[in-house]
């Protein structure tokens with residue numbers, strides 16, 4: 001609620017455009033937009049917009065930004081309660097970035113050639129994905145739910161996640177800890193503050209510790225997401241990517 005109230009306040013102070021259509025979308029504007037995007041957005045959304053920490057922007061349909069004006073507002077004010085920040089740039093610069101973002105939707109960053117039915121069989125079978133991920137209510141919780149992964153991530157990112165998972169794994173840190181009583185535990189950090197830490201173990205159980213009770217606490221950048229580059233053939237990876245791409249939430 002507070003975030004929305006602040007957002008409302010911010011919108012009063014900022015001269016929000018009223019034109020529904022982007023007035024700065026010439027090729028020169030797109031080029032300037034590309035430069036600002038590279039500096040401000042690519043770190044989260046990927047240089048080609050196919051996702052990372054931020055959502056997939058390389059899609060002709062952006063759920064939160066159906067038209068130019070909503071896209072402008074999302075870039076200017078961010079998305080409350082998510083990692084999408086506000087951007088204090090000039091109105092014109094925001095339009096230029098918006099113009100560039102729209103070009104990403106027209107790029108076919110990584111065509112999907114696999115067979116999604118075969119991909120589903122692999123994901124639920126020998127891939128063992130449901131051991132760690134929920135799809136439509138079923139599965140483990142060690143990794144993020146994949147129910148709407150096709151909306152959030154582009155095929156390029158999905159392929160990288162299967163073959164080179166450490167590349168964009170920010171957020172899900174592996175934790176190794178030992179209590180003063182000698183109990184050792186490894187898992188994923190779910191939450192942490194000055195005094196306590198919450199860890200989910202490989203059996204999906206959630207544990208909470210006071211840091212004062214720990215003898216050792218070690219965080220690791222390496223992801224628990226296995227690399228499938230050896231275990232699956234290139235064709236099978238394509239199939240799994242095709243399956244993931246069409247997971248678009250509960251409809």
Ligand code: HEC
Pocket residue numbers: 037040041042043044045053054055057062063064065066071074075079082083084085087097101
């Ligand atoms: C710190 C990481 C981060 C940065 C930097 C960032 N974003 Fe985002 N962005 C996100 C996240 C996370 C979301 C998803 C929010 C949500 O849950 O809907 C998002 C959502 C969006 C959306 C909404 C997509 C939709 O579904 O309609 C757009 C558009 C967008 N970002 C554009 C940008 C642009 C342009 C920039 C640079 C000016 C930028 N973002 C910078 C993380 C980031």
Ligand code: HEC
Pocket residue numbers: 122123127128129130131132133142143144146149152153158161165166168169170172188223224225226228240244
């Ligand atoms: C041993 C547990 C484990 C298994 C098995 C596993 N994953 Fe993961 N996966 C994770 C964890 C933990 C993360 C979050 C950290 C990261 O992004 O690397 C993750 C992240 C992902 C992401 C990125 C999600 C996002 O929101 O960006 C995708 C996609 C994914 N996994 C797909 C799969 C698929 C498909 C399979 C099966 C072929 C699979 N995973 C098997 C643990 C696992």
